[in-house]
Amino acid sequence: MTPDSSPAVAAVNLTKAFGTHYALRGVSLQVARNEVTAIFGPNGAGKTTFLRIVSGLSRPSSGEVLFNGNSLHENPEAARTHIGVIGHQSFLYNELTAAENLTFYGKLYGLIDLPSRIKKVLEEVGLASRAGDRVAGFSRGMLQRLAIARAMLHDPNILFLDEPFTGLDQHAATMLSSWLRRLRSEQRTILLVTHDLEQGMSLADRIVIFVRGQIVFDQPTSGMNAEQFRRAYFEHVAGQQGDAT
Amino acid sequence: MNALRIVLVVLWKDLLAEFRTKELLSSMLLFALLVVVIFNFTFEPGSRAAVEAAPGILWVAFTFAGVLGLHRAFSREVENGCLQGLMLTPIDRGLIFLGKMTGNVIFILLVEIITLPLFAILFNVPVLAGLGRLSVIFLLATIGFAAVGTLFSAIAINTRTREIMLPILLFPVEVPVILAAVNATAAVLSGRDWSAISGWLKILLVFDLIFVMVCYITFEYVLEE
Numbered sequence: 001m002t003p004d005s006s007p008a009v010a011a012v013n014l015t016k017a018f019g020t021h022y023a024l025r026g027v028s029l030q031v032a033r034n035e036v037t038a039i040f041g042p043n044g045a046g047k048t049t050f051l052r053i054v055s056g057l058s059r060p061s062s063g064e065v066l067f068n069g070n071s072l073h074e075n076p077e078a079a080r081t082h083i084g085v086i087g088h089q090s091f092l093y094n095e096l097t098a099a100e101n102l103t104f105y106g107k108l109y110g111l112i113d114l115p116s117r118i119k120k121v122l123e124e125v126g127l128a129s130r131a132g133d134r135v136a137g138f139s140r141g142m143l144q145r146l147a148i149a150r151a152m153l154h155d156p157n158i159l160f161l162d163e164p165f166t167g168l169d170q171h172a173a174t175m176l177s178s179w180l181r182r183l184r185s186e187q188r189t190i191l192l193v194t195h196d197l198e199q200g201m202s203l204a205d206r207i208v209i210f211v212r213g214q215i216v217f218d219q220p221t222s223g224m225n226a227e228q229f230r231r232a233y234f235e236h237v238a239g240q241q242g243d244a245t
Numbered sequence: 246m247n248a249l250r251i252v253l254v255v256l257w258k259d260l261l262a263e264f265r266t267k268e269l270l271s272s273m274l275l276f277a278l279l280v281v282v283i284f285n286f287t288f289e290p291g292s293r294a295a296v297e298a299a300p301g302i303l304w305v306a307f308t309f310a311g312v313l314g315l316h317r318a319f320s321r322e323v324e325n326g327c328l329q330g331l332m333l334t335p336i337d338r339g340l341i342f343l344g345k346m347t348g349n350v351i352f353i354l355l356v357e358i359i360t361l362p363l364f365a366i367l368f369n370v371p372v373l374a375g376l377g378r379l380s381v382i383f384l385l386a387t388i389g390f391a392a393v394g395t396l397f398s399a400i401a402i403n404t405r406t407r408e409i410m411l412p413i414l415l416f417p418v419e420v421p422v423i424l425a426a427v428n429a430t431a432a433v434l435s436g437r438d439w440s441a442i443s444g445w446l447k448i449l450l451v452f453d454l455i456f457v458m459v460c461y462i463t464f465e466y467v468l469e470e
Binding site for chain 2: 055091093107135
């Protein structure tokens with residue numbers, strides 16, 4: 001497979017063991033370029049472990065992750081320039097201001113023309129007026145907006161989102177939702193882990209369900225309505241909430 | 246972006262965060278000063294016993310205050326998941342280690358610089374004449390201490406008993422560095438010259454090189470596991 005025709009992200013037979021306990025059991029998943037894939041599953045299904053491995057935060061016990069056909073393990077730094085991650089946590093330093101946090105990350109990404117880039121992303125998330133304020137004083141919603149600015153600072157074409165709606169108030173959740181729709185229209189590859197069936201269904205091109213460290217359902221959203229998906233989800237998940245993390 | 250710039254960026258962030266809160270330096274300094282003052286109560290200033298025990302007391306103050314600082318320095322990376330944010334950036338993760346280690350060296354050296362004059366007054370030991378030699382000992386010992394300490398604080402921070410785990414992991418490995426530092430300091434405080442401490446300095450230098458290299462290489466694996 002040539003790099004151009006290869007999927008944006010490919011997980012090949014990933015296994016992750018913590019001692020004798022398996023969080024992932026031979027998971028293979030290919031995410032095409034510009035595709036939005038939503039991953040669902042009960043708590044402990046291995047969704048977060050999977051996302052940690054494909055984003056390079058954790059090593060698999062076996063298996064491989066490829067970005068545009070190139071191994072993450074062999075060239076991790078090159079792969080990470082294309083990835084943006086938004087997780088449960090903001091990855092922001094409380095002691096620094098919003099602008100200082102973005103400056104710090106921007107320098108680590110080696111971005112040029114950093115001040116104008118920071119100004120632009122802060123304006124996009126509606127925090128330009130709070131650029132000089134310390135993050136310690138930010139609300140959860142503001143933190144998540146700044147986390148979005150941090151994740152988008154280097155303009156990644158692959159985004160991993162791990163339950164980004166967790167803990168957000170209605171206003172912040174609406175803003176995040178519209179931002180995700182905009183990203184979708186910008187033809188970026190997105191892998192979204194969420195518990196919110198409706199939200200995930202409305203955003204994704206494809207739905208994957210994890211149960212006990214394995215993929216048990218993988219289908220495109222086209223031709224499927226919310227009720228059909230809800231039924232499929234509970235059929236696969238019912239009685240199987242298990243031992244993976 | 247070259248390696249030195251990345252190390253400096255990580256260092257800048259740590260210095261800025263500490264400049265804002267001063268929580269790391271203030272707790273380290275208070276602890277070091279308390280150790281020196283409390284030990285001072287048990288010895289007659291200027292007595293033979295005080296002079297003999299002084300180097301050990303000084304390094305007890307430095308190392309235990311250092312552990313406090315090392316622990317806090319990495320706690321900051323865990324708040325809000327910042328360590329993951331660092332790991333996601335497209336840089337050699339060993340450079341994160343070097344930046345964090347350099348910050349720890351600076352913080353511990355600052356504590357040493359402030360503690361030393363008070364120690365000299367309370368224990369009535371002459372430090373001015375040997376200040377150059379003491380500076381070299383302090384620098385080399387602090388690098389070795391901070392190198393392993395930075396790596397082990399990254400390991401300990403993800404354990405449930407993190408406050409206990411760091412000193413338990415750290416001190417056995419640091420024995421050669423602390424031993425060399427105490428002996429070299431004792432030699433300087435008893436008025437001996439460079440030739441008397443050169444052996445200890447070589448030991449410190451060798452352990453610094455080994456510790457920094459091994460910790461630099463293994464840091465990535467520690468972060469990922």
